[in-house]
Amino acid sequence: MSFSIPADLEAELNELVTHYPQKRSASLMFLHALQEHFGYVSKEAIEWTAKKLDLQPINVYELVTFYPMFRQEPAGRYVMKVCRTLSCQLGGADKLHAHFCGKLGLDVHKHGLQTSKDGKFSVEFVECLASCGTAPVMMCNEDFYEGVSNVKADEILAKAQ
Amino acid sequence: MPQEHRLILKHADSPGYTNDLECYVRHGGYEALKKALATAPRELADGKKMSPQEVIRDEVLKSGLRGRGGAGFSAGLKWSFVDRKSGKPIYLICNADESEPGTFKDRQIIHKDPHQLIEGMIISCWANDVKLAYIYIRGEFPEGARILNRALKEARAKGFLGKNILGTGLDVEMHVHRGAGAYICGEETGLIESLEGKRPYPRIKPPYFPAVLGLYMCPTIVNNVETLCHVNHIVTMGSAEYAKLGTPNNTGTRIVSLSGQVKRPGYYEIEVGKVTLGELIHHENFGGGLRDGRQLKAIIPGGSSSKILKAGEVFKVNRKGPDGQMTKVDVALLDLPYDFDSLQAAGTMSGSSAIIVMDDSTDMVEALANLSEFYAHESCGQCTPCREGSLWMAKALHRLTHGHGRKQDADYLVGIAKNIQGRTICAFGEACAWPVLSFVAKFKSEFEAKGAADEARAKSSGSMHQRSSPIAGLHAGKI
Ligand SMILES: Cc1cc2nc3c(=O)[nH]c(=O)nc-3n(C[C@H](O)[C@H](O)[C@H](O)COP(=O)(O)O)c2cc1C
Ligand code: SF4
Ligand code: FES
Numbered sequence: 177m178s179f180s181i182p183a184d185l186e187a188e189l190n191e192l193v194t195h196y197p198q199k200r201s202a203s204l205m206f207l208h209a210l211q212e213h214f215g216y217v218s219k220e221a222i223e224w225t226a227k228k229l230d231l232q233p234i235n236v237y238e239l240v241t242f243y244p245m246f247r248q249e250p251a252g253r254y255v256m257k258v259c260r261t262l263s264c265q266l267g268g269a270d271k272l273h274a275h276f277c278g279k280l281g282l283d284v285h286k287h288g289l290q291t292s293k294d295g296k297f298s299v300e301f302v303e304c305l306a307s308c309g310t311a312p313v314m315m316c317n318e319d320f321y322e323g324v325s326n327v328k329a330d331e332i333l334a335k336a337q
Numbered sequence: 338m339p340q341e342h343r344l345i346l347k348h349a350d351s352p353g354y355t356n357d358l359e360c361y362v363r364h365g366g367y368e369a370l371k372k373a374l375a376t377a378p379r380e381l382a383d384g385k386k387m388s389p390q391e392v393i394r395d396e397v398l399k400s401g402l403r404g405r406g407g408a409g410f411s412a413g414l415k416w417s418f419v420d421r422k423s424g425k426p427i428y429l430i431c432n433a434d435e436s437e438p439g440t441f442k443d444r445q446i447i448h449k450d451p452h453q454l455i456e457g458m459i460i461s462c463w464a465n466d467v468k469l470a471y472i473y474i475r476g477e478f479p480e481g482a483r484i485l486n487r488a489l490k491e492a493r494a495k496g497f498l499g500k501n502i503l504g505t506g507l508d509v510e511m512h513v514h515r516g517a518g519a520y521i522c523g524e525e526t527g528l529i530e531s532l533e534g535k536r537p538y539p540r541i542k543p544p545y546f547p548a549v550l551g552l553y554m555c556p557t558i559v560n561n562v563e564t565l566c567h568v569n570h571i572v573t574m575g576s577a578e579y580a581k582l583g584t585p586n587n588t589g590t591r592i593v594s595l596s597g598q599v600k601r602p603g604y605y606e607i608e609v610g611k612v613t614l615g616e617l618i619h620h621e622n623f624g625g626g627l628r629d630g631r632q633l634k635a636i637i638p639g640g641s642s643s644k645i646l647k648a649g650e651v652f653k654v655n656r657k658g659p660d661g662q663m664t665k666v667d668v669a670l671l672d673l674p675y676d677f678d679s680l681q682a683a684g685t686m687s688g689s690s691a692i693i694v695m696d697d698s699t700d701m702v703e704a705l706a707n708l709s710e711f712y713a714h715e716s717c718g719q720c721t722p723c724r725e726g727s728l729w730m731a732k733a734l735h736r737l738t739h740g741h742g743r744k745q746d747a748d749y750l751v752g753i754a755k756n757i758q759g760r761t762i763c764a765f766g767e768a769c770a771w772p773v774l775s776f777v778a779k780f781k782s783e784f785e786a787k788g789a790a791d792e793a794r795a796k797s798s799g800s801m802h803q804r805s806s807p808i809a810g811l812h813a814g815k816i
Contacts, residue, residue: 195512197426197469198553200534204517208476229534242536243517245476257477261438262641262707263596263693303520303711304438304641305477308596308691309603318479 179220185213189228199229203236207246215250244302252291252298254336257315260287261304267311273301275326279333297336339616339623342582342608344590345566349449356484358491361452367497369569373460374505393464397568399576401588405442406432406523406561407640407689409677412568416465416558418548425555429462429470430532433562434516434523436475438641438711439691442592442604443562447474447481451488455511457565459498460572462509465558469510473528476517485513520715524763525559527717538719539763563592584610587676591687593617597694598631599624607675614638615671618694631696635779636670638680639688641708642768644775646670652683685775701780702787705772706734712769719762726757727769741795742788747777750784 181189189209193202203225210221217240226233240246258264258273276299277284280292289300307313310322316332324332348354348364361367376389387395398413419427431454435443446454454472462470474482489511492498500508519537521527526545527537529552544550551557567589571579580588587609595617596602605623614636618624627633633648652673653665673679680687695704713731718724730753733746743749754770754777761767777784 195514198533201514201532203534204531205515208515208517235534238536239517239534243476243519245518260707261711262637262704263439263602265707266597266693266695266699266704302477302518303714304436304440306435306441306444306475308439308441308693309594311596311602315477320480 179218179224181224182213185209193229200231200235203229203231203239204243207236207239207243211246216247218248247289251289252296254296254316255289255298255300256332257300257302257305259303259305259307259311259313260301261308263308264304264311264313269301269312272312272314272324272326272329273299275329276333279330297333339607339612339620341605341622342590342611343606344570344582345453345563345592346445346450346604346606349445354449356449356451356488358452358488358495361450366452367456369572370456370460370497371503373463373572374503374507390464390466393460393572396571396576397464400567400571400579401576401583401586402564402567402571402579403587403677404561405563405567405591405690407437407642409687412560412564415548415560418546419465419558420549420556421466423549423556426469427465427467428552428555428557429458429465429467430525430528430552430557430559431458431470431472431562431565432523432525432528432559433472433474433478433481434520434528435478435562436520436523437689437691438708439594439596439637439693440640440689441594441596442690444478444481445592445604446562446566447478448484451485452492453566453569454562455485455488455492455498457568458511459492459502459509460568461558461560461565462511463507464568467558468508470512471532471552472511472513473522473532474513474515475522476515479515482513482515489513519717520711521717521763521765524765527763528559529557536717538717539765541762583608584674584676587678591675591690593675594689594691595624595694596691597637598628598696598699599626599694600628601625610674610676610679612675613671614673614675614692617675617692618671624694627694627696631698633694634697634699635695635701637691637693637695637772638675638683639686640691641693641711642771643680643688644685644771645779646683646685647779650683650779654679654682701776701783702734702737705776706731706738708772709734709769712765712772716765716769720760720766722757722760723766723769726753729753730769730773737784737787737791740791742791744785744788744792746788747781747784751777 192205206225211217222236223233226236260269274284280297282290287301289298291298305313312324313322314324376392379387379392394416402412403409516522522531522537524539526540531537547557547559583589590606591609592604592606594604601624619626636646650670651667654668655663656666658664677687709731713727716723716727750773754773757766758770
């Protein structure tokens with residue numbers, strides 16, 4: 177598959193560059209947009225970003241490897257980010273993570289991103305999502321869910337089918 | 338009766354209140370901006386004149402407003418440090434990274450009343466000669482970013498933002514910038530690096546004080562979301578009226594995030610220092626007490642980085658007597674007023690005003706292991722003591738919670754933590770050391786008992802300790 181950026185996305189990114197006195201500042205916003213479009217940040221996406229922002233590819237690559245939200249491999253169509261930090265742990269985060277892993281045939285002991293065999297779902301533990309009062313909480317792609325019981329988790333899975 | 342006092346969240350949860358500009362204006366929104374822009378210059382006794390901007394900066398100083406992001410530093414003083422003679426542009430950044438575990442107050446403002454933040458920022462920009470400002474919002478708030486972007490668009494369309502604001506000739510522009518999942522972006526100099534499009538490696542102070550060498554090496558103000566919202570109310574009420582809220586040196590209101598094992602977790606806005614820790618946890622207007630049959634064990638009072646407090650502790654706190662003299666008095670944990678100074682006197686901090694409550698069902702070793710894993714994951718990796726130490730502590734705690742502990746692990750943890758604090762570029766070093774130091778100091782027997790039991794078990798089964806590295810990958814990509 178050749179790497180191509182749709183014209184409207186490129187226009188959107190060109191506009192983003194104007195938000196900053198220095199082009200380099202736009203790199204995180206570029207990476208978000210490209211990951212959203214392609215599902216992950218490819219080598220081509222890194223090189224394209226570098227070229228657009230007058231940077232070396234390493235300047236962009238080091239961001240992709242540092243910031244936890246960026247990934248270099250495709251993930252499932254639906255990515256479940258389960259908060260694992262203290263308030264959520266006290267509120268049952270481990271149980272929630274285990275529930276997803278059980279349903280999707282994944283390893284409960286693995287904290288990092290893992291994807292179901294059919295490529296549909298990914299599950300990962302993430303750090304505090306800033307909604308500790310409604311623990312346990314999670315995100316499914318960009319949607320946020322709070323007070324997630326196993327029943328609610330199943331509803332989220334069903335909705336994502 | 339202890340009660341909430343809603344100033345910032347006055348409208349946020351009222352039925353029918355929406356987060357669009359029209360609703361905000363209907364509830365008196367953008368009146369503070371108009372009032373600020375109409376401020377008259379002030380004649381001083383010595384014949385000197387204060388410009389309208391100086392008057393507002395002075396108001397913020399006199400209000401006693403302290404930063405709501407973590408350090409509790411005077412907002413007015415911070416503004417006074419800005420280098421206004423450099424000839425370089427001055428930037429304002431709103432810290433909307435909200436990533437200190439336990440904290441969920443800025444989320445409420447951003448989602449439910451974004452224009453309040455934007456208005457506070459416009460006033461702050463005008464008062465500080467800022468033409469370009471950013472809202473740095475954590476990557477995990479995609480909905481928050483959309484809401485803010487829409488609100489900025491509305492404000493531009495109505496002439497509150499952009500060129501020639503309200504016909505006064507004032508130009509202010511503002512953009513939303515998204516982070517991407519790294520806690521260290523909440524630290525102001527890490528945030529600035531991130532906004533410059535780099536890894537968020539915090540800068541060393543001195544010389545890189547944002548007020549002098551901030552964004553693009555220009556003078557920069559970084560304030561928390563809630564801090565900037567208070568600016569509206571200081572302008573509306575006047576500093577003297579505002580300072581009547583709260584308690585001396587701890588003025589105004591503050592949104593407390595309450596989580597953990599209480600009946601009614603949630604966010605509660607209080608007058609600073611007018612409500613005690615005990616009331617926040619037990620009173621029916623707040624946490625509503627612990628779950629049935631449970632006893633309080635410990636409280637993390639100001640976000641995960643603050644030192645833990647143990648049920649039953651008593652502290653020496655400075656109090657002004659009727660004769661005006663300061664004396665030290667004994668204050669029990671639950672009687673501590675929830676404010677900056679009282680918590681500092683108790684050896685901890687109110688930090689991001691996030692309280693995490695733990696009852697007697699909590700295993701303190703497990704709880705600390707959870708937090709240490711967070712810090713090991715989030716260390717940016719620049720300073721050796723922090724990068725290595727945070728990982729060693731997490732590994733030792735992993736061992737202790739997986740049946741491979743040793744009795745001396747408690748002392749080992751303390752030794753590492755002591756070698757981190759004070760030896761790092763940014764305050765993350767303290768943030769990861771303090772939980773370890775305070776948990777072990779206050780609950781040492783639990784750590785030792787766990788380690789000793791593991792040792793006894795290993796001895797009886799004749800097996801050697803396993804020293805695997807079970808949490809490999811924690812630092813993935815950082816080195
Ligand atoms: C490790 C670390 C994380 C921080 N995270 C945040 C944060 O998420 N939000 C925030 O407003 N301040 C955070 N701070 C504090 C900021 O560095 C800065 O002091 C604050 O944004 C200043 O705003 P204020 O004076 O209005 O409180 C953090 C500090 C440290 C050391
Ligand atoms: S103390 Fe830790 S987080 Fe802060 S700069 Fe050093 S390594 Fe990075
Ligand atoms: S601990 Fe899960 S949202 Fe904060």
